[in-house]
Amino acid sequence: AQSVTQLGSHVSVSEGALVLLRCNYSSSVPPYLFWYVQYPNQGLQLLLKYTTGATLVKGINGFEAEFKKSETSFHLTKPSAHMSDAAEYFCAVRLTNAGKSTFGDGTTLTVKP
């Protein structure tokens, strides 16, 4: 079984500031990990994924995330927030032997001018 915990349901940053969205997971086998972004009344869009290999993965729109096995974490970061980054972000975990992904409850990112 697997589960995802996103710490902080709401995060607010100023434009140009660092964005840090936290995700911790539990998994009985080595997981695949994903971050998705959702804009109002839209489906989810894949930002980045970790499967194997390099633990620091880069995604679209300047986001990156680091897989830390010892901490069971996969936090999402972006060096400088832009107004267009305001959205809801979901972390997801998938077992390597199954197709089903389990999602966290999401973190709403607000970017202040």
Place this chain on the structure above:
Amino acid sequence: EAEVAQSPRYKITEKSQAVAFWCDPISGHATLYWYRQILGQGPELLVQFQDESVVDDSQLPKDRFSAERLKGVDSTLKIQPAELGDSAMYLCASSPDIAGGYTFGSGTRLTVV
């Protein structure tokens, strides 16, 4: 860029009526998922198809929900009868393989009155 098509985008139905949603995944994606997303929560899996076969429907309320993917391409999710608690966003997603991220459709926003 290839998209997952869903229709309708919005649906309002009365309690106890039947409602159906349609999804056409990206061509060549064998795996198709239906997720339900309640406002303020992450998506939860209802059913997973591999080609035309159901792989996981453990969270599908089978007394009122049904899903089919007859030719292994497009899929229909039905609710009969609808209940007030079914109001949510219904998301369809497809994936090329087990390690790939999902491509989501824009979803169907269902309101049961």
